[in-house]
Amino acid sequence: MDSFTGSQSYLESRVTVVTGDITKQQVDAIVNAANSSLMGGGGVDGAIHAAGGPSILAECREIRRTQYPDGLPTGEAVLTTGGKLPARFVIHTVGPVWGRAGGRESELLAACYRNSLQLAADHDLRAIAFPAISTGIYGYPREQAAIVASTAIKDFLSRNRTLRKVRLVFYSPGDAAVFVQHQRFEEER
Numbered sequence: 001m002d003s004f005t006g007s008q009s010y011l012e013s014r015v016t017v018v019t020g021d022i023t024k025q026q027v028d029a030i031v032n033a034a035n036s037s038l039m040g041g042g043g044v045d046g047a048i049h050a051a052g053g054p055s056i057l058a059e060c061r062e063i064r065r066t067q068y069p070d071g072l073p074t075g076e077a078v079l080t081t082g083g084k085l086p087a088r089f090v091i092h093t094v095g096p097v098w099g100r101a102g103g104r105e106s107e108l109l110a111a112c113y114r115n116s117l118q119l120a121a122d123h124d125l126r127a128i129a130f131p132a133i134s135t136g137i138y139g140y141p142r143e144q145a146a147i148v149a150s151t152a153i154k155d156f157l158s159r160n161r162t163l164r165k166v167r168l169v170f171y172s173p174g175d176a177a178v179f180v181q182h183q184r185f186e187e188e189r
């Protein structure tokens with residue numbers, strides 16, 4: 001498939017793939033592809049802080065001061081409120097930089113998805129939206145990221161019933177098409 005129109009769903013419609021802007025999603029929580037400083041950046045991170053306003057950064061500063069003075073480790077996730085965003089919460093996670101994780105890239109990317117989903121479930125949230133973590137500035141190949149992300153989400157949803165909806169938001173139809181082509185949601189393991 002080389003084009004993507006509309007949306008695609010998997011796992012009895014608990015997972016949907018859409019194109020759009022993560023900051024516009026009306027869900028309980030959106031996930032931020034952050035860096036370990038939690039102090040903002042480009043891409044999704046820049047868009048979330050710009051749309052959500054300064055309260056998100058203030059909460060991130062507090063998290064750094066009280067919990068992670070040396071920065072949020074790769075693969076971990078923390079939660080702030082959503083400021084002016086339509087989403088009530090933002091879950092900030094740090095994806096691996098491709099080629100800089102000593103061969104642990106896939107393990108760390110899977111941890112981003114798993115820990116973000118667990119945090120959402122811990123807060124009793126029902127609907128969460130993810131961007132394609134690490135596939136922008138951090139250079140993770142989209143095809144391989146699709147395999148890792150879909151497998152991690154599928155594994156989590158198979159053992160958790162709190163979360164009803166996981167929305168995967170791609171910036172471009174081309175990115176969504178690559179994901180749809182490489183995802184492993186329906187595969188038996």
Ligand code: AR6
Nearest residue numbers: 021022033035041042043044045047134135136137138171
């Ligand atoms: N909505 C949905 N997807 C988007 C949006 C958006 N508004 N903007 C970009 N994308 P990236 P990373 C896509 O670079 O690779 C920041 O500086 C984008 O096309 O945001 O994890 C952080 O502070 C790509 O497919 O995240 C870190 O330093 C995907 O989202 C670093 O970038 C992720 O791209 C993190 O890099």
